[in-house]
Amino acid sequence: MSNETNRRDFLGYSFAAVAAVGGAASLVGMKQVWDPLPSVLAGGFTKVELGELKAGNPVTITWRGKPIFLLKKTAEMKDNERDLIIGDSRYTVAIGLCTHLGCIPAWKKDKWKCACHGGEFNPSAEQIFGPPPRPLDLPPFSVKGTEITLGEEGPEYKKIAAAMATA
Numbered sequence: 624m625s626n627e628t629n630r631r632d633f634l635g636y637s638f639a640a641v642a643a644v645g646g647a648a649s650l651v652g653m654k655q656v657w658d659p660l661p662s663v664l665a666g667g668f669t670k671v672e673l674g675e676l677k678a679g680n681p682v683t684i685t686w687r688g689k690p691i692f693l694l695k696k697t698a699e700m701k702d703n704e705r706d707l708i709i710g711d712s713r714y715t716v717a718i719g720l721c722t723h724l725g726c727i728p729a730w731k732k733d734k735w736k737c738a739c740h741g742g743e744f745n746p747s748a749e750q751i752f753g754p755p756p757r758p759l760d761l762p763p764f765s766v767k768g769t770e771i772t773l774g775e776e777g778p779e780y781k782k783i784a785a786a787m788a789t790a
């Protein structure tokens with residue numbers, strides 16, 4: 624009886640050990656699947672030097688797979704509560720997806736025009752014509768000098784977002 628008991632115990636411990644090793648290996652595998660890829664982590668924050676922008680010539684960069692419009696406003700372009708002010712310069716920072724159905728508007732002379740259904744946005748990213756129901760959205764950003772980091776919620780972003788929320 625004691626031999627039988629020992630054999631059962633041994634088999635039980637062996638099974639438990641194999642199960643524990645298998646479980647641990649599964650957890651490692653699942654973690655690797657769940658964790659974001661290094662390229663995704665690196666893509667979470669994007670730094671842009673605004674000081675290099677030419678007034679009136681917006682640029683489009685990609686952040687987290689979305690187009691981001693960055694415009695240094697000219698003196699003729701109206702001030703707006705969503706302007707990012709750095710020194711003497713005013714900038715528009717906006718997610719470049721039309722707020723109607725998500726097309727990417729293109730800059731034409733002095734406004735962004737959406738080719739899908741004719742929506743238009745002024746240099747402050749406000750909708751001024753067509754079906755878009757609201758201005759272009761504001762991406763989170765922080766500011767250091769003339770550099771912005773997309774993906775971080777800095778005080779400048781919070782101030783502009785609060786102003787947009789009450790507009």
Ligand code: FES
Pocket residue numbers: 721722723724725726737738739740741742753754755
């Ligand atoms: S998607 Fe831009 S106007 Fe419809």
